[in-house]
Amino acid sequence: KQEVTQIPAALSVPEGENLVLNCSFTDSAIYNLQWFRQDPGKGLTSLLLIQSSQREQTSGRLNASLDKSSGRSTLYIAASQPGDSATYLCAVRDAGNMLTFGGGTRLMVKP
Amino acid sequence: DAGVIQSPRHEVTEMGQEVTLRCKPISGHNSLFWYRQTMMRGLELLIYFNNNVPIDDSGMPEDRFSAKMPNASFSTLKIQPSEPRDSAVYFCASSLWTGDYTFGSGTRLTVV
Numbered sequence: 289k290q291e292v293t294q295i296p297a298a299l300s301v302p303e304g305e306n307l308v309l310n311c312s313f314t315d316s317a318i319y320n321l322q323w324f325r326q327d328p329g330k331g332l333t334s335l336l337l338i339q340s341s342q343r344e345q346t347s348g349r350l351n352a353s354l355d356k357s358s359g360r361s362t363l364y365i366a367a368s369q370p371g372d373s374a375t376y377l378c379a380v381r382d383a384g385n386m387l388t389f390g391g392g393t394r395l396m397v398k399p
Numbered sequence: 400d401a402g403v404i405q406s407p408r409h410e411v412t413e414m415g416q417e418v419t420l421r422c423k424p425i426s427g428h429n430s431l432f433w434y435r436q437t438m439m440r441g442l443e444l445l446i447y448f449n450n451n452v453p454i455d456d457s458g459m460p461e462d463r464f465s466a467k468m469p470n471a472s473f474s475t476l477k478i479q480p481s482e483p484r485d486s487a488v489y490f491c492a493s494s495l496w497t498g499d500y501t502f503g504s505g506t507r508l509t510v511v
Contacts, residue, residue: 386447387432
């Protein structure tokens with residue numbers, strides 16, 4: 289059974305810092321990996337989708353990498369802003385189209 | 400596109416009552432998923448449909464939970480009878496096969 293772990297569980301940084309969120313998964317037979325953002329009391333917003341054949345994806349200040357063989361992904365946020373404060377969730381999809389979520393990293397960016 | 404639409408946004412009900420949650424997926428998406436989110440257990444997949452057919456319902460907690468998808472544009476999740484431990488946020492999501500998942504805003508259920 290696939291297990292997804294995110295470290296750290298919570299992170300507090302001053303505005304302007306570059307930061308890295310980590311995600312690991314136990315079964316490397318994944319179809320793709322998706323990073324989501326969740327604001328308090330809200331739904332999930334898709335940030336980046338990386339197919340299993342890809343190494344990374346970029347969108348603005350966000351960059352996600354994937355190392356399928358080692359079962360790891362990272363989400364890099366450049367020049368963090370208070371508006372980036374949210375919970376970030378990593379999810380892996382198997383060939384059966386099912387997503388397994390990590391527990392999330394709760395990020396606080398202080399002005 | 401209006402995205403995945405869930406109703407109601409909030410539901411407060413008494414223990415023992417029947418609760419029905421509704422979801423309208425994005426037009427053209429052929430997969431639909433119901434998730435439950437709690438502080439203790441995070442996001443859990445309850446059931447998912449492909450082309451309106453239930454594919455995996457192993458996450459449905461017990462017989463009190465049932466889900467239907469009578470057509471490509473509508474799904475329901477029903478809890479009967481409801482219990483306080485069912486209190487959670489229930490999300491519906493849809494996707495094309497292996498495409499991006501799109502989540503609805505969720506239904507916050509409180510059973511008192």
